[in-house]
Amino acid sequence: MIITLSGAPGSGKTSVAKIVASRLGVPFHSVGDIRGKMALDRGITLDELNHIGEGDRTTDTEADDIQTKLGETAGSFVIEGRLSWHFIPNSFKVYLACDPHEAARRVFESRRTEDGRDDEPAYASVEEAEKAIAARVASDVLRYRTHYGIDYRDPAHFDLTLDTTSVPGPEAVADKVLAALPAGS
Numbered sequence: 001m002i003i004t005l006s007g008a009p010g011s012g013k014t015s016v017a018k019i020v021a022s023r024l025g026v027p028f029h030s031v032g033d034i035r036g037k038m039a040l041d042r043g044i045t046l047d048e049l050n051h052i053g054e055g056d057r058t059t060d061t062e063a064d065d066i067q068t069k070l071g072e073t074a075g076s077f078v079i080e081g082r083l084s085w086h087f088i089p090n091s092f093k094v095y096l097a098c099d100p101h102e103a104a105r106r107v108f109e110s111r112r113t114e115d116g117r118d119d120e121p122a123y124a125s126v127e128e129a130e131k132a133i134a135a136r137v138a139s140d141v142l143r144y145r146t147h148y149g150i151d152y153r154d155p156a157h158f159d160l161t162l163d164t165t166s167v168p169g170p171e172a173v174a175d176k177v178l179a180a181l182p183a184g185s
Helices: 013-024 031-042 046-053 058-073 100-110 126-148 170-180
Strands: 002-007 028-030 077-080 092-097 160-163
Touching (some): 002 013, 013 028, 013 077, 013 170, 028 031, 031 046, 031 058, 046 058, 046 126, 058 077, 092 170, 160 170
Parallel strands (some): 002 077, 002 092, 092 160
């Protein structure tokens, strides 16, 4: 079984995807990691790569091709990425939503912990994180509408949509994802 997790920044996509993959004993893949490496290789930030991508589709096609190939050739796995469901249509598609302020708080706090994420800037405040995340979402929405003609946030694309705002941690969200998998998965 292939499970694709999409969602808002700060919704818990990466954490939940890693937990689900671990519990199922299958590989985990991250489009964010793929694109982060692309940005690093170019000597720019991920936000700069995304901004370039608003007008230049080639910044997305490498990650698109990797996802498509995984979906066609790999066995069972879990992948997190905003458009993974689009490139791997034979997957169980999950969307994680989150209140924007709570998502920003999570992103802000994640950079303050010892094991925090290094793919997010160290924001000075939750409010700064919220503004930056809103700009990133706007850039993503523009890119995906321009290049693919889709809105990645549309619930019609997904088998399961969960609002993680009030769920007490990624383990509990992973429990809900696993409980929703089709029988025999």
